[in-house]
Amino acid sequence: MGASSSTASDEGQVGGRLREDMKLYHMVDMHGGGEMMTMMRYAKATNDYSFVDHYIKTRISDFLLNNEKGKLFAITELVSLRNKERNAKLGAFLRKKGKGKAAVNVLEGFDQADAKTGDLKKALKLLDGGGKGGKSESKYRELNWRLDERGSMGETIIGVCLLQGTTIHNILALRILDFYPKLLNDICTSEDYYGLSPLHQAIINHDVEMASKLLRRGADVNQRCYGAFFCADDQKSSRTDSLEHEYVDLTQNTNYTGTMYFGEYPLSFAVCMNQPDLFRLLVARKANLNAQDTNGNTVLHLCVIHEKTEMMKLALEAGARLHIANKQNLTPLTLAAKLAKKKLFYLILELEGQSVWVYGEASCSSYPLTKIDTINEVTGEMNEESALSLVVYGKTSEHLELLDGILENILEEKWKAYGRLHWFRSLLSFSVYYVIFTAAYMLRPFSATTEQITEGLIHSDGSLANTTTGQFRWTDTGEKLVAIDRFFKKLRLGCEVVVIILVIVQIMMDVRDILRIGKAKWFSVMKAFPAKLLYKASFVIVLLEVPVRLSCHLHQLFLVIDNVLAAIAVVLTTVHFLYYCRAIPFVGPFVLMVYTIIATDLTRFFLIYSIFLVGFSQSFYLIFTACERASKQIEAKGGVSDFENVIDTPLEALLRTFIMTIGEFMTIYKEMASCDAMLMNIIGKLRLGCEVVVIILVIVQIMMDVRDILRIGKAKWFSVMKAFPAKLLYKASFVIVLLEVPVRLSCHLHQLFLVIDNVLAAIAVVLTTVHFLYYCRAIPFVGPFVLMVYTIIATDLTRFFLIYSIFLVGFSQSFYLIFTACERASKQIEAKGGVSDFENVIDTPLEALLRTFIMTIGEFMTIYKEMASCDAMLMNIIGKITFLIFEIFVSILQFNLLIAMMTRTYETIFETKKEWNRQWAQVILMLELSLSPQERLMHLLKYSRPTGVNKRIRSYVVNKKVGLAEGLTEEEEMKLREARAEQIREEKRQLMKKKNRDHEIKENAVRAMRQTPGAEANGELPNG
Structure with a gap:
């Protein structure tokens, strides 16, 4: 798979990740110990770091590449090592080879010992675009720590120090960087942590001071971390490598599950860790606010995924753009709709909206429909990635919570504009x-x-x-x-x-x-x-x-x-x-x-029941048809037949069989079937x-x-x-x-x-x-009731029949053996000239299944009567005991359990009142599908207004109370109204106090002037 390092190097690297006795861990280990930590504690106590510096100069240099100058590696080589490590962890059937074709490695056979790194990078850029690839990625990466002497995460000694994150470890890391500054941007190279830099680690540690020092030393603010540990959980199994680029190829069928998907960039890490100070620090260092990771997500998308409301506001204030779409063609707004993040959805909605007018407590706002409505405002085509479509076709109960406010209003407008008329016309x-x-x-x-x-x-x-x-x-x-x-x-x-x-x-x-x-x-x-x-x-x-x-x-x-x-x-x-x-x-x-x-x-019940119903009903139909044909042939030849076909059609067979299932109503049905209306x-x-x-x-x-x-x-x-x-x-x-x-x-x-x-x-x-x-x-x-019935069929009845079938098969065969033994005893008595009242009504295993099922739904006297007349005393007792156990554990226990399960499902669906709103919305969008793009645009004009001077860009106008954001519950709205009313009352009290003070001052002045009538004449002013 492309270029690779030497075998010895590979063995050393893999071995280093499996052993705890690496030379690196002798200096600084994962438990706060190591040779350098002992010296650092002594140096901190004595304020003498000379022997620590000497140790850094003499020992660490042995772990550096190219005489401390660093070495450029082709990306294909690093990707090959990463792919090899991933496959070593997977089974033989799960291993994946890298895709793509490796580019020519111009560094192969080139001695970098005497070359200047800066000049070499410029030459690579001129030769094959090594400075910037087709996706703004370098085809070569500079590393300084030997690959075969890295830790279990592929980290350097700086990475080990920052993994501990203590003050003394940070001091040691900074002293090492003073001597070897190129270690600042040396990343982890393992599959799980590939691309993790010291800056990423400082952000994870919530260490603003350390991050600031690293940034001042020149840490790369746009370094990307592609490690599997920071990948979405539902994408980890799809990770594959390509020799054409450094990032990992991932499936786009994802909901970004997991708590460690942080978005690769240091700025995204700061957002996901909810660190506003680090965020401002990175923005001040020119971090790209709109950089997109492998999934195409920006910091705003990450705010939605991790529900970081305050970080969303901070990113927008810093200049992040709301209209960037990821690789699923989802903006932050539509991503919030897909993931059912209600709070973020309404926040972005309010941020995208524009105030038209405000008068007292009433206001008018307009919301652009570009990413909200299912109708493309330019072409009239259906917009599958619209917020409305994602919410309506969402599967969770959280999506139902979004069918309020503006989305519900838009659906109402659609229903009035075309839905109601088309629905009645279609009906x-x-x-x-x-x-x-x-x-x-x-x-x-x-x-x-x-x-x-x-x-x-x-x-x-x-x-x-x-x-x-x-x-x-x-x-x-x-x-x-x-x-x-x-x-x-x-x-x-x-x-x-x-x-x-x-x-x-x-x-x-x-x-x-x-x-x-x-x-x-x-x-x-x-x-x-x-x-x-x-x-x-x-x-x-x-x-x-x-x-x-x-x-x-x-x-x-x-x-x-x-x-x-x-x-x-x-x-x-x-x-x-x-x-x-x-x-x-x-x-x-x-x-x-x-x-x-x-x-x-x-559904679960009828999946089984329909098999029996259809199968046996058609079987009855074929049997009765054959019997009728034989009867007619006898009559055609002059004979007499007493046969009467009561199942003369497949439909009749289904009805008769169904009637046998629900009870014996054949007398009424027979009279109904004998009606002389055969026209x-x-x-x-x-x-x-x-x-x-x-x-x-x-x-x-x-x-x-x-x-x-x-x-x-x-x-x-x-x-x-x-x-x-x-x-x-x-x-x-x-x-x-x-x-x-x-x-x-x-x-x-x-x-x-x-x-x-x-x-x-x-x-x-x-x-x-x-x-x-x-x-x-x-x-x-009737809609909720239909939904209720569907739910019970799909859950409760299936569980019931999975257990019931075990009892049915077991007990039916038990009854079959018991009745067979009783029949044998009866025939022995008759063979000796005696008389037996026993009649075997379960003479085949299939008959046993049928009789046992009939006994389950209530008809058990026939079987019990024959069982009680069994001439074999032992089998008579065993049969009665078996019958008693079956009635207790099946007829009583399991059927009552089924009723309880169905009741629970019914109550659950009944409480979900908004479920019908989703069904109603799906009907509206279904009707919208049958419209032509021109018709959709015409209907869109009925419930929208132009945005600005461009009349093709439409907005939806909402009149509401000032300050009452979309998506608030009734309790939240009540508290907000009470707080605003209290604020208004307080403002009125303060205004009244001010008026009273002004009135008192004026009265005092007038009173003083009246008490000194000669003051004005003498040119004197009253003291009041």
């Missing part, structure tokens, strides 16, 4: 789309699927193929129902056409948005609105249904695929209503609450029309999404959409709807396509329906 259009969508996919002719699968044994009207008339004759009422069914088929067809047209229009609008703001920005905005993302995904599903529907004559599989796509599209489209609910104050918080509970507690012909026509409309609408919405993605970028679009799961599911329904088209067209090829069509249709319906949650998030009345 209305989606409602129309959803009605058509539902008509298209919920009125499907499932009987046609039966005709295909049974190969014509059963016609689509329910008749059998072997009837004498060739067709099953219904009653007159049945014929009327068929006519009505045909009408609904036509209606469905019309709705399907309308849906396809609307989908295409919406897709075109999305494509326009993507082209306008970029794919990344579009996705970044959309991911905050899952309901809208799901809604847009339904466009793809709708469009996919077109080729599937056209292919239905090819194979039966396409019929199944068509139904599946339709179901998915319906769900994704329906979910979009949640997007609108988020913006309604009456229901927004309630929806947010539900989202939270669903996203956490219920299949009319429904079929209506469905067909709706399906066409849905496909068109899906295509339109997909095009609109593509437009938004191209306009704002894929990353930004997904970044926005992922915050709105309901919208994401809705947009996923687009894909399913489009998939249904080729599936429907392939239904004639094979029966499997009919199944796939039904499955896709079911999924599309679900994903579309979920989109209503997107609107609910913006409704205060």
Whole structure:
């Protein structure tokens, strides 16, 4: 890796950092001892330093390079040593080689013993830019202490003295510098402390006097410290070296965590150590106030990171600039927004603001919107690094505290300017789309699927193929129902056409948005609105249904695929209503609450429950369908079958299975299911029309999404959409709807396509329906409740089922073994001619799991009854004991624990009242994404005013009470008002006292003049 020192030198250096018996530590050690310290204490007591000076001259010179003149090292050599030390500490899989290509070392083979350092530096500057590199960094560094005789930190004897920081150590360091002044800027060379200079150490020691003496001797005020010890914690693992420069390459994906990230420069160290005197001293020595470290942070950024309010004010008074952005493109203001530093955020906000007028206790201030608003005031594009965007999409509760004051006011203005109108318009259009969508996919002719699968044994009207008339004759009422069914088929067809047209229009609008703001920005905005993302995904599903529907004559599989796509599209489209609910104050918080509970507690529960529900329901559906097919075939051949299919559709299977989960309500449901409202012909026509409309609408919405993605970028679009799961599911329904088209067209090829069509249709319906949650998030009345439900699902239920599954599996297999033993005993009794009442209801391990789960939710008498009738006395007792333990530790303990956990989550979310504000704000920014840059600029003009003479630079004007800063709590504002009122009362008292004194003086003068009437005539003045 580039040039390196000799092997002996390397071994000496590494060995020196591992041993405590270095020669350096014999002179001055890390514990306040050493040969020189003994002499220094004696010299201080006797005031005789001659033998100390003699020791410095004779012994320290052996540790210096090039006969005390110092030596220039290529940066590539020092970086190679640093990289080697770092890799020695890491495992084999974590080691990283240096990047870049090493420059030619013009000093290689050059004897520096007789050369003058100053002349050599000038020559290097002329030869290859050694004086100043491309980034204002030298390609060569002068060192004076031997590399193989440095301490464990790569420090010199000056560094050891300043590590102790006592008075006597400082005196020794200064005496050494008197003899060897070049040690003043000799840095530490280890990986952890690379670049640490004596000036840095004096600042860390809070030693103003020592720092002043070092500065007077010529300490470098701009020396940078790149050591890992002073690196942000979340960047340490990413540290890599490059042979092209001295600083360390770091990942920019950081929140600057850790307490020791001090910003490399001595001035930044003084700020982070909260040392105003040292700060002023360094500024007086021409330290660069706006110097940027490897992360691009200035002293003002460091003030924000470490929350140094007073140092922030001091730096601004000294001339630091507020508008410098770091490598994350964050100014101090936006960095405070990202890190949720409320106090610093409002301080910088007030410092950037300008007073327009002040009248009494009222005032008017303007705040530049350049780094505050999400709209670029020049181009109208979305500003991802704005303070508003960073706060709204922040994840912590501290970010919620910033949604007050000016940010909340700006959001209110955005809502009034365009948010409310666009939200209602979007809700209305989606409602129309959803009605058509539902008509298209919920009125499907499932009987046609039966005709295909049974190969014509059963016609689509329910008749059998072997009837004498060739067709099953219904009653007159049945014929009327068929006519009505045909009408609904036509209606469905019309709705399907309308849906396809609307989908295409919406897709075109999305494509326009993507082209306008970029794919990344579009996705970044959309991911905050899952309901809208799901809604847009339904466009793809709708469009996919077109080729599937056209292919239905090819194979039966396409019929199944068509139904599946339709179901998915319906769900994704329906979910979009949640997007609108988020913006309604009456229901927004309630929806947010539900989202939270669903996203956490219920999600964890349904992740497991849905697996069982979907799997078993479809299993039941396939079993009942096969049984029905066998029954029809028997009847077609003239036989008789008593079978009645109560699960004739996948949806029916889901409903029946769900009803089995929550209890036995089959009697009521059976009567409900027997309603004679099967208007299949009319429904079929209506469905067909709706399906066409849905496909068109899906295509339109997909095009609109593509437009938004191209306009704002894929990353930004997904970044926005992922915050709105309901919208994401809705947009996923687009894909399913489009998939249904080729599936429907392939239904004639094979029966499997009919199944796939039904499955896709079911999924599309679900994903579309979920989109209503997107609107609910913006409704205060329901938003918080949705958030509550999400939280409970995501936390409590997952923890519960992780434990519950252990008990379920263990006890279920225990019951299986017990019942198997009881069955064996029962058969033995029957084999001997006896009679046994025992019936094994748990004859398989899977049956054991099911029965145990049913017993958990309340139905336990069946199992206990059979267990009590077990003929094996020992297994009877063991079974009852096992049953008792299971009921205590699972049914009672764990379920009550789950309820307690969910209650805690509910209360936590309920107390976070500002969470709905964040959801409401995300809805507004989502709506803003769909606007063109020109529209955004027009809306920006409504709630902003020009700054100065440049009318393109906009500001937001706020009217407020004088002196009441942004972000104060009610208690702080009350105390501030009381203090100001007391000050006004005191001023009035002082004014009254002054008036009274003046009045008394005037009265005394008048009284004196009246007592001496001849005084004026004689030219005398009264003494009063």
